[in-house]
Amino acid sequence: MIRKLKTAVILALMSVSALPIAGQDLLARQAPIDRRMKAVDSVALHRLIQNEQLESPAADLYADWDNKYAHRATELPDSFRIDLRHFCMPTTSRVLTSNFGARWGRQHKGLDIKVYIGDTIRAAFSGKVRIVKYEARGYGKYVVIRHYNGLETIYGHMSKQLVEENQEVRAGDPIGLGGNTGRSTGSHLHFETRLCGVALNPTLMFDFVNQDVVSDFYMFRRDSYQSEGLAANKLRGVGAQEVDNDDSEDEELATTAPAAKVERTIRYHKVRRGETLGHIARKRNTTVNELCRLNHISKSTRLMPGQILKYN
Template sequence: MNLKKNISKFYIVALFALTAIPSHGQDLLARQAPIDRKLKAVDTLALKSIIEREKVQSPAADLYNDWDNRYAHHRTEMPDSFKIDLRHFCMPTPSRVVTSNFGSRWGRPHKGLDIKVYIGDSIRAAFSGKVRIVRYEAAGYGKYIVIRHPNGLETIYGHLSEQLVSENQTVRAGEVIGLGGNTGRSTGSHLHFETRLCGVALNPALMFDFRNQDVTGDYFVYNSNTYDRESADATRIRGKIGNGGYTRDLVQDGEPGRYSGHIKENSAEILYHKVKAGETIQSISKKRGVSIDKICQLNHLSSKSHVRPGQILRYS
């Protein structure tokens, strides 16, 4: 009789134990869930931190196979279409004057925009990124800087008088990286500004509107099928002759314009003169009604300096 009772008790205890296992397992899973979520959050933060560090070490690594300080521009495989983020930008200079367009010039390709600046003017990084090259090229860029940005672009700043950053340095948009100058193959102080994607030069006027000191939108989508037409339109609208750069109001080259007479020495209007063949500082001074000293001071010249046809001089 006792054996039967003991067997019955064992059976009942075993039955309760078996029915309790699923609920106990569920309790364990329930208690484990918050821990799993915390670990997942930690893993996510760690992963984000790793990704951010990699972006700093090698911006736009998905486009470029390596980080090389030897070449100013080395062409790699170019995507047929690519979306470039233009937000969080800074204009490299407050100058609104485009002196030379992107495209063919003097029988050879001109891979960027020339912007009128003066020796010593601050030049700033257009976007945050990492400095890839700081170098001097006597027959070309002069003192120049190349920065690679996370949005895929590389920007080049040429003819500088001073370089204020070093290779592999991380910079923020708007940080002063150099000073305007006239070094290298240059006929007057200006900034040569390039925008390249995978080593291929794109017309900066597609993205930067110097006249209005702004970018053309939050994004620019490069498309190999429409690029040529869009580039031509950008030059027409925002280049040297379009709404950006020189107009007759800004540059007097002998043609009729708003400022056909002499100007006051203390005029606040910023005006420019495009040098013609045979002209000198003395003849320009007489033509514009401005003293030689004033012209020399505004353009960092001496009274004995020679000016070249096509050179741009500020006279007010």
Template sequence: MIINRIRTFAIASILAFSAATGSAQDLLARQAPVDRRSAAADTIVLQSLRHREEMENPSSDLYPTWENRYAHKATPMPDVYRIDLRGFCMPTPSRVITSNFGRRWGRWHKGLDIKVYIGDTIRAAFSGKVRIVDYEASGYGKYIVIRHNNGLETIYGHLSKQIVTENQYVRAGQPIGLGGNTGRSTGSHLHFETRLCGVALNPALMFDFPNQDVTGDFYTYRSSTIDDESAQATAARGKASSRGYSRENIQGNGQISHGNINHNAVRRQAQPRRTENEQANSGAQMRYYRVEAGETLENVAEKCGVSVEKLCNLNHFGRFTVVRKGQLVRYS
């Protein structure tokens, strides 16, 4: 009798446990769709908050403050930083570079000069927030500074008209101003700068104006190699690679309807850089010499068989420019 009772109790316990387990599984099964919906809702909320933060203060992880007083003010710079170039728009359809980034007339030129005509449409290179709309008589003239979500700030100088306001959010390709000849300028053109943490980077590292494209989906800034890369970028995509200085070599006159963005943003991987020898042999008129430690302009001129004056003219150097080890100097 006792054995039968024990057996009955054991069977009843097993059945009760099975029923409880089944009920728990049913509860979990019913709860799973709710959890998935909650997770999806949380993701949407986070994305919305992130988008709102980017619109209010782009690249807040790089820049400690948002202020409208200085066109550029150097802040702590990372040794390595990856810049997303996707979703870009060329600021102008002009292919003609009239002045390179670097030493020019005894002072540093911290952007590219692109040939445009007064009234040509200038567009935001990336989406971002307008930080400054101002006028500088002895420099930029009428200019605009935009901070972008990829960490860059772009500056557009010598405009004839600004058509955006400070703290306005703009999309890539949105018209922001008109080409002009204001400020310290000797002819109508767009002065275009790209800066990271307030430090000027050669736009030719990222933008290929002659081919109306960017150099790749991403550009990785490295403090250890930036000087060499900048010189190579100028040699490959700077003034010497432009196809002349006339309206015929400018695609249209810049008057493009609103929203006509460069759709090459959805395209190929970065093209491989040409080697220094390939650059030198690509045309009889362009040859470069890499400076060695301790060399001066006089040493370079003697080794290359040209005059110091010719080096200065070809590279926009001053007579007493100090060249650095590893720097590429054009000598023909």
């Protein structure tokens, strides 16, 4: 009797101890399935978010998608981190001819960059084209792009638009050609950066002279972006450069770009037909090696008329 009781107790204990093992086996078998389901869910969620972004970039900042207005100011966030990575300079020109801010008794809401008719203009960031229009007394032929990082960029006075409304573009895609359309006194690109319809000084983020962005990110703050924009003009605006041209456009640049005192003036030379690096070096009192170093070119680089070279 006692032996039977012992046997029953042992069997009971064995069955109880086996339960966690069976449970662990079940969990072990279930784990790969859970991981696969989680991966499927992640892919589906990523695709859903991606599709929503394509439909309306930066939808968390903008209530709607409106093709009627180039810009309409809405409520600004107190702060917002703008991702400047994966950018492309809208033009290879390093010459600014007019700053952001007060000009001729009114506010100039962007930068003017010297380009020539037919020069390629590119999307600064990836996004979706919101507007492609013509405005005779303003932007001329212009394009507005809403980007995934929250910014909207405006490209004005172009001779030709190469994109259509609601078209998805990637950073660096050609969107138009330089021109002199609309309210313009000479061929140039009018370039604006806006957040929630409010104009921000592009020099807060872009350094056209060095063809780069200022940082990987720009932290927008509603209570300080205006004063920061004034400081950026002094660091990277028209007053921080000097352009030496050899043709009639000297007067345009001289009158548009106000003089400013800076510790080190950057000077540029615009290549004329038939000029060589040796000719330019002698004219600007420098060397061919220095011209190559400053402009990241080689001695065998073919110079094109109108090309801008840094020489100091």
